[in-house]
Amino acid sequence: MKKVIVLGGGGFIGGHLAKRLKQDGNYVRICDIKNHEYFDHREICHEFILGDLTDPKTVELVIGEGFDEVYQLAADMGGAGYIFTGQNDANVMHNSALINLNVAKEAVVKKVKKVFYSSSACIYPENNQLDPDNPNCEESSAYPANPDSEYGWEKLFSERLYLAFSRNFKLNVRVARFHNIFGPQGTWRGGKEKAPAAMLRKAAETPDGGEFEVWGDGQQTRSFLFVEECVEAVLSLMESEFVGPVNIGSEEKVTINQLAQMAIDISGKNITIKNIYGEEFIQKYGFKCPTGVRGRNSDNRLFRKELGWEVSAPLAEGMAKTFDWISVVSGAEQPAYV
């Protein structure tokens, strides 16, 4: 039995990861600034510490002596509606950088055996993601750096921070770049939700014969990885000798309108997509449409080579499971707009 800490375990991926680590027989401590909204704490950990990891004193307490592994998933983050509007840039950079600065140092002080850091595909240069059909997200393409968001710049800084602690203080680290992870027990409303949850919520809540909004012209591309596959990949990276940074994502690229249509088809309703962007979006919401990069897809060649891991299920399968969950939590079995 290992003793592990999941920072950000009150969140979406951290909650799933902690649950799996506990199921596998490990002793699990979580720290998060909020309780988990959808998991009973007893399901995912032995100890849940409610604390703010931007505070070094809290991090000193949370990363105790004798822990084998720390999984660092705590971050001030959200989907396009949170990180691409520009309105949260200072908080995102300040809060997440402070967490990582505290954690890297304390992990060395407490002689933690291994640290996992969750970086993001948002570190990749904007100029390599202009063609929706042919984005380049190979790990080696990260430099010269040119992320399109401050969120991406903070992630790139923190990757470098953990790698510097690894070189100078022998901190044993693993770094992964997640590509849009989705699934049940994730954020599905409130402004921080990402496209899969947003599309499924809209499909669940829109009455048959209605329409829902999709930001942008819908031709921008992404790939989406189901959360259980993400957890599997994180655990195999931690077991391996490979440090990274390495992509953890799906290579099943879709346009956002295809994603929206998939959500509509799963709902079984007849719903029309209304793309909203440009002046119309600004008039309605008061800020520029947050579309992010034009195209993005995971490139799994490095992970495949180093770890032999493959995504096992198609996007539609994870979307259907997530739809079932969102239908229940949103109460949309009685459509909200009726």
Ligand code: NAD
């Ligand atoms: P999430 O927002 O659900 O989880 C992050 C957790 O960190 C939240 O529960 C939040 O309360 C916690 N947190 C934030 N500030 C804190 C603080 N000061 N002290 C303690 N806890 C704090 O997000 P997620 O989707 O589970 O993402 C987990 C990690 O993976 C994040 O680092 C994120 O940047 C990274 N990531 C996620 C995706 C994705 O698609 N979900 C993609 C790329 C990278």
Ligand code: GDD
């Ligand atoms: N969130 C959201 N909500 N996005 C929408 C919506 C909607 O209702 N309608 C259309 N979109 C479009 C966005 O404008 C964007 O072009 C695309 O769908 C994907 O949006 P998100 O899923 O919110 O984010 P992302 O893929 O651009 O970035 C996410 O993935 C990164 C890793 O790949 C974010 O979660 C980042 O935090 C993460 O690091």
